[in-house]
Amino acid sequence: MTYAEYPVRSTKKQAPGPQEFSDMTVTRFAPSPTGYLHVGGARTALFCWLMAKHNKGKMILRIEDTDQKRNTPTAAQQVMDDLRWLGITWDEGPEVDGPNGPYYQSERRDIYDRYMKQLLEKGSAYYCFDTPEELNALRQEAIAQKKNFAYPRPERFPDEQEVAKAQAEGRPVTVRFAMPNTDIIVHDIVRGAVRFGVDELNDFVIQKSDGVPSYHFACVVDDELMEVSHILRGQEHLMNTPGHIALQDALGFRRPQYAHMSVTISEGGGKLSKREQSKTLRNAIKTMATIDLEKVAEVGGLSADEMATFMANKSNPDAPQISAMAEYLGVHLPEINVIDFLKSGYIPEGMINFIALLGWSPGDDKEIMALDELIQLFDITRLTKSNSLFDRQKLTAFNTEHMKMVAPERLLEHFKRYLAINDLPMGQADDATLAHILTACQGARTLADVAAKCNFLYQDVTGYDPKAIKKVLKKEGVKDILIKIRTALDSLDNWDDDSINKAVEELCTQNDVGMGKIAQPIRVAITGSMVSPSIHDSLVLLGKERTLGRIDQLIEFMDTL
């Protein structure tokens, strides 16, 4: 079948079915390991995974590490950790293996070489010896003429002798793919039929001068060999697709189905990226009146010059430097990477649900969905065409819902991981205590809220919130009440919910006051603030001795008011 004959029925619902593929749906997530997994990548992975699971197929994880300059050795591991935290698993790939490995492209060189040779022999690809400077000049010329740059394909392709000669002269040797002389129509599940004219199509590089295949080539070869039936990726790849299709045809490969997803935009506008974090930090620094810039630079490990260019909006330091400076200044950076959300106390169930709704919906009013519902309802044809903005407030709302829905044991697991990654003293507590803290904080929006609300358990009261002083302590008769509370609590034989509740209720009736008059002074005494879980939970968690001690401490403080 040629491109033109490929059936076009609807622009959306029915993209043509894969021709020669088995019934098995195979998707793949193919990150390039340059750092932590960010939300955009997580969304792509999620849709690949949902699609595979919904169709009882499989998802492959493939690491696209053909560019040595960009890859860091630990990045692949980080990406896998982040995927696992989200609950996204892969059926084939690193650490689980499978019949089509290896799953690191850097280990597949011999495979690519075979196909490269085939293409060269067929005359579908040819060697080039241009230097970057020459190429650049060509491009400038095209711009000057207001034309699209297209590599000038030679009349006759260089032979092996010329290659050897070029090599001897020290010229770079690359291989370009000779694009066929036809328009190419991409049949996309999301976008329908998209036509690319011959004039737009360019002979692109498929083998770099270091001998490594380019992304385009490796990706096409691997997708065929790994039997990938559906390629889900960001719309930034749409323009690459005609090239990939032509490559598939030249190599006699099958054509997978494509779905180019819309992009996720950040609140500040533009693509969600680290740049947003630099921007937030920079703006925060600018609003700080008294600030020791030298000290900040030192914390971030930047030289004075680097700091200056950063502040002048001319450079963006690396993520660790940004984080170090933000932490030092107490600036909360917008979360970008999956791990940022973990650190901020979001749980994977909430993240997954929220991300799934960025560019997809089940078609009715259903929004809060557990993982198995998501799998059951997922339908690739329902992907939205337009870009969507990442709204953290809505994420928080979803997180709140899932905090209530998740099984207690699971929430406990998430909580322990949260405490560990933030290295909080609460992490030393035993499971029973943590479980109690969690139930005492039902309704919390994030795990960070839980930790903050119960932080008083792990920290002495060193002062009192001015608002608490004004609203609670400076009221008539508080000191007397406090003394009565102390006496009542001291006399309790059992330190449990019932006894504490009963004691507090009795204090209310005896003194003819409402709950607030008793509960609030206690709260201020034990936390120094006006926020804590219910009184009975707070007191049980704190223990009798410490409770009484903190009440004494407050009674003493009352005299200084």
Place this chain on the structure above:
RNA sequence: GAUCCCUUCGUCUAGUCAGGUCUAGGACACCGGGUUUUCAUCCCGGCAACACGGGUUCGAAUCCCGUAGGGAUCACCA
């Protein structure tokens, strides 16, 4: 600049392919009220959109054309 994609409440979206049931539905946010020993949760109510202009049609959010705006891509990066 060229090419491609997109456009419904502030935001995520349902509805568009098969035009009437849409005085456009839901959710988050926001505003107002209520429950609660604080915070959070929870409950009730409110505000709020078919980008614009032309067609086609008895009838347009839905089909066609144009305009405007936004995004993506234009690498020996993936």
